[in-house]
Amino acid sequence: MSERSLSAFLNKKADAYEQPDFIADDPISIPHLFSAPQDIEIAGFFAAILAWGNRKSIINSCKRLLQLMDKAPYDFVMNFEEADLKPMMHFVHRTFNATDLFHFLDVLQHHYKTQKQPSLQTAFSRHLQPADATVEPALAGFRRSFFDAKIFPHYPVRTQKHIATPERKSACKRLNMYLRWMVRSNKRGVDFGLWKDISPSQLICPLDLHVARVARHFNLLQRPGNDWQAALELSEHLRQLDPRDPVKYDFALFGLGVIEKF
Known part of the structure; x- marks a missing residue:
């Protein structure tokens, strides 16, 4: 297939799958339960982090977690105290358990409340320069901050496995998916377009077995x-098809692989 034919084919598939009908069976349905920006980005963050395994199981685990947050994730993050964590002691999704969850909540509370940041965007964008070709520095910096021993001296070592980084050659599939949700335009009604300090052109395609x-x-x-270099290679090819919005093809590749069993 010529590059021109491939581009036309993938554009057609991306258009077909980037539709509101796509939402219901995908983890992105979790942040779509909310309208306030902070609720969307917190619910989306947990949905992305828990997004491994069966999609139905992922969605059920996310809804269970939101129930434990009284269906108000931002209010919970801003105001939880130790006693509020007790009902979460038995939360688990695959290898993600309450120990991991408590550190995540501590990091989020520190970001929003202690640092007085209005959005989770700055946890990524402060590590990124406009001239950076990709979000690689943002992903690496986010993880370093997430486990900054000066701020969180007793963070659980086991929790490190739940935040990927290109510095360890990971494809960072879940974080790249999260950035796609937050950064890409919402004009198609699927992604949110909340974050403006990161360009869609800098995004890296979420790379899983199907894609x-x-x-x-x-x-x-x-x-x-399927490592970080593979994610960069794929994204560079997609950038040649659409320099401004290469990760729109995630819809095409994922839809072909998972839905059409291509």
Whole structure:
């Protein structure tokens, strides 16, 4: 398939899958339960972090967690005290458990309340320069801050595995998915377009087994492993198809791989 034909094909598939009908069965349905920006970004963050395994199971776990937050994630993050965490002691989703959850809540409360930040965007964007070609520095800086021993001297070492970083060669699939949700335009009614300090052109395509398989079929990815370099390689090919919004093709590749079983 020529590059022109491939571009037309993937544009058609991206248009077909970037529709509100896509939302119901996807973890992005969780932040769509809210309208306030802080609620959206907190609910979205947990939905992305818990997004491994069966999609139905992911959504159920997220709803259970939101119930424990009284369905008001921002208010909970801003005001929780130790006694409020007791009902969460038995929360678990795969290997993510209450120990991890409590550190996540501490980090979020520190960001919003102690640092008085109005949005979670700055936890990423403060590590990024406009001239940076991709969000790689933002992802690496976010993780370093998340486990900053000067601020969180007793953070649980086990929790490190739940925040990926390109510095450890991870494809950072879940964080890249989260950034897609927050950064890309909401004009199609799927992503949110809340964050303006990160450009859609800087985003990296979330790389999972399904996306990688389809990408290799179309020669958009040659690297054999699904690591950070593979995510960069795929995103660079997608950027050639659409320099301003390369990650829109996540809808095409994911839809072809998961829904059409391509």
